[in-house]
Amino acid sequence: MQVFNFAKPLDFMRLKWAAVVLSAVLVLASFTSIAINGINWGLDFTGGTVIEVGFAKPADLAAVRQTLTDAGYEDAVVQLFGTSRDVLIRIPLRPDIAQAEVGDTVLQALNSQQADSVTMRRVEFVGPSVGEELKQDGGLAMLMALLGILAYVAMRFEWRLSVGAVAALTHDVILTLGLFSLLQLEFDLTVLAAILALIGYSINDTIVVFDRIRESFRKLRETTVAETINDAITSTLNRTVITSLTTMLVLVVLFYMGGALIHGFATALLFGIAVGTYSSIYVASAIAEILGISREDMLPPPPVDKEGEDIDAL
Amino acid sequence: MLNKNPAWRYVLVIGMLLLALVYALPNLYPEDPALNISATRGGTVAEQTRLQLEQSFRAANIAAKSVVLEEGQILARFNSTEDQLQAREIASQQLGTNFVTALNLAPATPGWLTAIGATPMNLGLDLRGGVHFLLAVDMKAALDKNLNDMVQTFRADLREDQIRYRNVQADISRGQVQITFRSTEDLTAAEAALKKRDRELVFSTGSDNQTLLVTLSENRLKEIREYALEQNITIIRNRVNEIGVAEPLVQRQGADRIVVQLPGVQDTAQAKEILGATASLEFRLVDTDGDLAAALEGRVPPNSELYYSRDGRPVLLEKRIMLTGDHITGASSGYDEYSRPQVNIKLDAKGGSLLSASTKDTIGRRMASVFIEYKPGTEIDVDGNPVLIKQQEVINDATIQARLGRDFVITGISSPAEAQNLATLLRAGALIAPIQIIEERTIGPSLGKENIELGITAIQWGMVVVLLFMAVYYKAFGMVANIALVANLVLLVGVMSLIPGATLTLPGMAGIVLTVGMAVDANVLIFERIREELLEGRSVQQAIHHGYDRAFATIADSNITTLLVALVLFGIGTGPVKGFAVTLAIGILTSIFTAVVGTRLLVNLIWGGRRVQSLPI
Numbered sequence: 004m005q006v007f008n009f010a011k012p013l014d015f016m017r018l019k020w021a022a023v024v025l026s027a028v029l030v031l032a033s034f035t036s037i038a039i040n041g042i043n044w045g046l047d048f049t050g051g052t053v054i055e056v057g058f059a060k061p062a063d064l065a066a067v068r069q070t071l072t073d074a075g076y077e078d079a080v081v082q083l084f085g086t087s088r089d090v091l092i093r094i095p096l097r098p099d100i101a102q103a104e105v106g107d108t109v110l111q112a113l114n115s116q117q118a119d120s121v122t123m124r125r126v127e128f129v130g131p132s133v134g135e136e137l138k139q140d141g142g143l144a145m146l147m148a149l150l151g152i153l154a155y156v157a158m159r160f161e162w163r164l165s166v167g168a169v170a171a172l173t174h175d176v177i178l179t180l181g182l183f184s185l186l187q188l189e190f191d192l193t194v195l196a197a198i199l200a201l202i203g204y205s206i207n208d209t210i211v212v213f214d215r216i217r218e219s220f221r222k223l224r225e226t227t228v229a230e231t232i233n234d235a236i237t238s239t240l241n242r243t244v245i246t247s248l249t250t251m252l253v254l255v256v257l258f259y260m261g262g263a264l265i266h267g268f269a270t271a272l273l274f275g276i277a278v279g280t281y282s283s284i285y286v287a288s289a290i291a292e293i294l295g296i297s298r299e300d301m302l303p304p305p306p307v308d309k310e311g312e313d314i315d316a317l
Numbered sequence: 318m319l320n321k322n323p324a325w326r327y328v329l330v331i332g333m334l335l336l337a338l339v340y341a342l343p344n345l346y347p348e349d350p351a352l353n354i355s356a357t358r359g360g361t362v363a364e365q366t367r368l369q370l371e372q373s374f375r376a377a378n379i380a381a382k383s384v385v386l387e388e389g390q391i392l393a394r395f396n397s398t399e400d401q402l403q404a405r406e407i408a409s410q411q412l413g414t415n416f417v418t419a420l421n422l423a424p425a426t427p428g429w430l431t432a433i434g435a436t437p438m439n440l441g442l443d444l445r446g447g448v449h450f451l452l453a454v455d456m457k458a459a460l461d462k463n464l465n466d467m468v469q470t471f472r473a474d475l476r477e478d479q480i481r482y483r484n485v486q487a488d489i490s491r492g493q494v495q496i497t498f499r500s501t502e503d504l505t506a507a508e509a510a511l512k513k514r515d516r517e518l519v520f521s522t523g524s525d526n527q528t529l530l531v532t533l534s535e536n537r538l539k540e541i542r543e544y545a546l547e548q549n550i551t552i553i554r555n556r557v558n559e560i561g562v563a564e565p566l567v568q569r570q571g572a573d574r575i576v577v578q579l580p581g582v583q584d585t586a587q588a589k590e591i592l593g594a595t596a597s598l599e600f601r602l603v604d605t606d607g608d609l610a611a612a613l614e615g616r617v618p619p620n621s622e623l624y625y626s627r628d629g630r631p632v633l634l635e636k637r638i639m640l641t642g643d644h645i646t647g648a649s650s651g652y653d654e655y656s657r658p659q660v661n662i663k664l665d666a667k668g669g670s671l672l673s674a675s676t677k678d679t680i681g682r683r684m685a686s687v688f689i690e691y692k693p694g695t696e697i698d699v700d701g702n703p704v705l706i707k708q709q710e711v712i713n714d715a716t717i718q719a720r721l722g723r724d725f726v727i728t729g730i731s732s733p734a735e736a737q738n739l740a741t742l743l744r745a746g747a748l749i750a751p752i753q754i755i756e757e758r759t760i761g762p763s764l765g766k767e768n769i770e771l772g773i774t775a776i777q778w779g780m781v782v783v784l785l786f787m788a789v790y791y792k793a794f795g796m797v798a799n800i801a802l803v804a805n806l807v808l809l810v811g812v813m814s815l816i817p818g819a820t821l822t823l824p825g826m827a828g829i830v831l832t833v834g835m836a837v838d839a840n841v842l843i844f845e846r847i848r849e850e851l852l853e854g855r856s857v858q859q860a861i862h863h864g865y866d867r868a869f870a871t872i873a874d875s876n877i878t879t880l881l882v883a884l885v886l887f888g889i890g891t892g893p894v895k896g897f898a899v900t901l902a903i904g905i906l907t908s909i910f911t912a913v914v915g916t917r918l919l920v921n922l923i924w925g926g927r928r929v930q931s932l933p934i
Contacts (some may be wrong), residue, residue: 144885
C-alpha cells in the first residue's frame, strides 16, 4: 500500500511564488492579529492566581461568582474547565491584596458560603516578576533553538538551506502564535513547550527534504535546480505525509483524551505540524532556490555514507 | 548477498531490552499509602516505639501491611488512605511533639527489584499532588540592615579612635553611608582609621570635602547576598523537616530564589505559616539563687521563668532579657587553640554595647541562649489547621568568663556537630533577609491521580492508533516496526526509572505520546527507502542493506536538531516543562536505537538469511 506513486516528479517549484505570497500573507495576518488582539497570555506569564475547584454535582457558576464578589474579588473570571463539575477561577494581580493568600481565602469563602463543599483541585499563584521573567526566558529559548538549528544546518548542509530552514521554522512559529491570537486561546507554559517541540519536529521534515536535495544534486547531473528540488520533494513525499499523519493521529488522541490541561499543548502541535509539513516543502526549499542554490554548492560531498557504516558495525 | 548478523549482536540487544524491562517493572506496582515517622532534632526512633505503634494500630483495628524500622525511621504501610489518615491521628497523639509523622506514598516494589536498585519513576508534583513554592529572598532588606549596622559600627569606631564627626547616616537609596566632618583633616584621619579596621570598605569624598562616602566592595556585597540566601535555605530546610513531609525538596535557584517542593501536602495555609514563621533568640541570665525544685512544683520565683533545655533538663532563667537575637550579625562554628569546638558570635554595634553593659557586673554567672520557634501542634483550630505552638528551649548555657563585646565565643561544646548546629540555630534566630512567596502551585491529590489516568489512556490509545496504521500500511514490515515501538516504550520507561534526576510530569506524558507518534518516523524513512531501492531494480537483500544505510544519515541529522531543541527546553524550563524536555530527549535516543538497530536485526533475521523474491512491505 502506498499513498503516492508518481511516475514523474511533481513540479512543486512551479508554485513557489504562489507559496511565498501565501506564506507572506499568512505571516502578515498573524502579525496583524497579534497587534490587534494581542496574545491571551496565561497565568504563567501574566501573574495572578488560578484556582480549580471540583463540585460534587454540576456547578452553579452564578452562585460562585456571587460568592467571590462578596469576598471582594469582583474581578474574578469564573468558567467551567473540562467538565461541568470543574470550575476555574482566575484572579488577576492586584497591588492592594496579599497575593500569596488569595488561594486560601477564596477556598475558604467557597467552602463556607456554598451549599455543597468544594474540593481543591489546583491552586496556582504566580507573582508579577516571575511572569515577566518567563516571557523573557521563553523568547530567549526560541531564539537559541532557532540559532542552534541555523548553525547546525549551515554546518551540515549549506547556508542557503540553513536560511530556508530557519525561515520555515520562524514561519511555523509565527503562524501558530497567530492562531492562538486569533482564537484567543490561552498561551501558557505548556504551549511554549509545544512551540519549542514544534521547532524540533518541523525541522525533521525540512532536513529529510534537504538530505534528498543534496543526494539528488549528486545523482541527477542533467537537470535544472528546480527539477532536482522537485525530484527530492516528490521522492520524500510519502514519508513526509505518513510521518505527519502518525504524529497528528497521536496528537488528536492527546487532544481528546489528555484532559483540559493539555489542550493548548495539543492544539499548538496539531496546527504547527500541519503548517510545518507545508512549510518544509514550500518555504524552506523555495527560499533556498530563490537564494540561488546550485549544484556546485553541494560539492564536495560531506562523508555521509560513512555514518551508515558506523551503525552497521553496531 | 545475504544480510546476516552475528549472534552476539542479538544477545546484546535482547539483553539491553530485558534489562530495561526489569528496571521498568517497578512502575507496575501500585504505591501503598504509608506513614513516615522520624524523630525531631536529631533524636532517635527506638524499636520499642515501633512495637508500641504496632500495638496501637491493632487496638484501633487498623490493618497495617507492615511497620518497619529502617534508617532511623519507621515506615508503616496501609491498605487504604482512610487507614493511613486514621493511623496518623493515633501516631501523633501517641508520640507527641518529639516525633514527626508524615503522610507518604511508599512504592510497593518487591524486594528483589529494590535489591538491584530498580525503583519506579519519580513523579512530578502535577502527578502526585503537593505544593511547589518559589521563594524570593529580600536582598534589599539584607543590604539595608547591613547599612544600618555600618552606621552603628562607624559611630562606635570613630568615638573609640577619638575622631570628631558631625553626623553619620545611611543613604539607603544610594547604598552608602555618609559621614560628615567639621574639617578635612578629620575626614582623612577617619578614612585611614576605618580602612584599617575593614579592608572591604570603599571610600570616596563628597563635593564639599567634608563628607566621607562609604560603600561596600562588590566582593562584600556578594558575600552578604550569599549569606542571606544560605541562611534562609538552612532555616527552611530545618522547618520543612519538621512539617513532616516525605521527600521534601529545598533547592537554591539562581541568585536569590529558593524552590521548595512538598509532595503530598494539601494544606498550603499551614505550609506557608511554617515557612514564613519567624524564629527568635534571646540571651538571659541563669537564676542560680532560685529554688529549682520549688519552681518545678509550680512556685517559680517572681523575677524568673522556668525553661527546659533540649535534653529536657529544667533551667531557671531571669525574666530580664540581656540581648535579643536580631543583634546577631554572624555565628559560625570553629575551634579554640586546644582544638575544642566553639561557636564564634558577631554582634552589631548596638548589640555589642548592650551586651558589654549587661555583662560588666555579671562575670562568673551563667548566660543561657533561648531559641523560640513556632511549630504546628496536634490541636486543630476552627479552620482545621493545626494550632501553632510557641516552643522555647534553652539551646546552650555557658559561664560568662569576661566582659563581652561585639565578638565573643561560646566554648565547652561537646562536639563539632553540636557547635555547627548551635551556630545554625543562632543564625536562624536572626533572620537577616525576609522571604516572600512569588510562585505557588498546589495540585490536589484527586487531580494528580486523574492526570496520571488521562496520561496513561492517551499513551495507550496513541499506541493503538499508530500500531494499527503501521500494520495496515507496511504489512509484515509494519509489524516489525510495531515490535520496535513497543520495545521503545519499555526502554524509555526503563531509562526514565533508572536516571535518578528524571521526573515524569503531565507534559512529560504528553511527550511520551508524541514520541510514540514520531518514533515510527525512522522506520517510515527506512521502509520508504527500501521500497525505492526495490523499484529501482535492486535485489531484495541489496534493497534492505542500502535502505538502512542511506536512511541513517537522514535520521541522525533530523534527530540531532530535535535533541538540540530538547536541550534548550531543559535549560529554560521549570518543573513540568523540564520533565517534558527530559522525556523528549530520552525518547529520541531510545527510538533511534529501537527503530534503526532493533528493526534491522529483526528484518535480517526474518528476511536477510535466505533468498527471497519479494518483500511484504
